[in-house]
Amino acid sequence: MSDTAVAEGRSGLRVFFLSYWYEPRMASLEDLLETYSTMAGWADAVHAGGTEVTVFQRFHQDGRVRRNGVSFVLLADRYNPRLRKWQIPWSFHRAIREFCTEMSRRTEPTVIHFNGLFFPLQLRALRASLPTQLAVVVQHHAEKPSRGLRRHLQQWGLQAADGFFFAASELASPWVEEGLIGSGQPIYQVMEGSTSFRRKDRESARARTGLTGDPVVLWVGRLIALKDPLTVLRGFELVLQHKPGARLYMVYGSDDLLSEVRTYMSCRPVLARSVALLGSLPHRELEAFYNSADYFVLGSHYEGSGYSLVEALACGVVPVVTDIPPFRMMTDGGKIGACWPTGDAAAFAEAFLRVLRQPVQPISDRAVSFFEEQLSFPAIARKAIRAYGELAARRAEQHR
Secondary structure (H helix, E strand, O other): OOHHHHHOOOOOOEEEEEEOOOOOOOOOHHHHHHHOHHHHHHHHHHHHOOOEEEEEEEEOOOEEEEEOOEEEEEEEOOOOOOOOOOOOOHHHHHHHHHHHHHHOOOOOOEEEEEEOOOOHHHHHHHHHHOOOOOEEEEEOOOOOOOOOHHHHHHHHHHOOOOEEEEOOHHHHHHHHHOOOOOOOOOEEEOOOOOOOOOOOOHHHHHHHHOOOOOOEEEEEOOOOOOOOHHHHHHHHHHHHHHOOOOEEEEEOOOOOOHHHHHHHHHOOHHHHOOEEEEEOOOHHHHHHHHOOOOEEEEOOOOOOOOHHHHHHHHOOOEEEEEOOHHHHHHOOOOOOOEEEOOOOHHHHHHHHHHHHOOOHHHHHHHHHHHHHHHHOHHHHHHHHHHHHHHHHHHHHHHOO
16 A cells, blocks of 8 residues: 555555453443543544544443544443453454444455454454454554463464554564464554653643753653662662752552652652652643653563653653663664663663763654654554555455
8 A cells, every 4th residue: 555545545444443351440432532542542543544443342331432533333241341361252243243244345445453462262253253355453562472371372363363563573573483473474563552742831831740850850650560660769869979950750550669669769868859759640631741851761671562651752751761672662773862771770870861961952852753753643543554454455365
């Protein structure tokens, strides 16, 4: 499919998004769209690219809504919101099959966008029920390959996919090396979500949030071992020896390591006066906090992508983050800000001080430009639509 066709809004495709999970607290479509804003943003952007989009979502009640040109089909079944890996929602699949069978009588190529690599039974059952000409692409969402008997089940189930989306191509390596993804199944580097946040005036944002510091540094991420806040704090302590006016603000939801963080800080007065633990904030308020910051830090050892880093880049916050596949991709190979080895506090401090020696505005501008070109919803949609077209054509050729 040519870039011109996409740009002119003539993709000639029809895409069905499938989502098996939803949070028990969700009472309405509005709740669902607010919680899964990246799903809604993706669907809207793909539709804006000239593609017909229908979202099929398991839910506690049936319903059909059309929003911004995208159709949402909510389907209830007898299972709990968080579907177990062995539970096959037959009524959900039956409704999708009926819809797809009707659509297959039309001329548009059709693609199923299947969310998650941890539903191999459901994927295989769905594939068996679909018209043969429909292509299925599976989106990676931070899953890692299973072990033991479950690995064989995963391998068998994933054979039903025509292709895969990974936020960073490197994330697919263990799946390929372990034979869970075959050589005949294309892998596309497509980010799993984006944000509506944008860069705003720093002074106005700081007047709203009250953040101060020289510089202002922001952490947005859970206080869990995987995010490694203690390594960041150890490194920041070293940074303060050279930049005593720096201030680190930590926003977090899960607080598994909060006690350890507080204990570590309490024994170090320089951290106690230079680090603010802000806790959880409403997501809509975070845009002002990103726009109050000069630098963004995270110590993650593994991510499926990194939504908080996407939000930081969109607001022009310079990243100093760990050297893991999705972060390398999202910082243009470490050219925007810096990447440092996981678990290494000294390396974090060295990378941060190196970035501090550079003028912040040009790096901030590069962050925003890279976000717009590679990580925004329209950019993701362009990549996805191109991949959908290739997979649909490939499937049609194989089943003539």
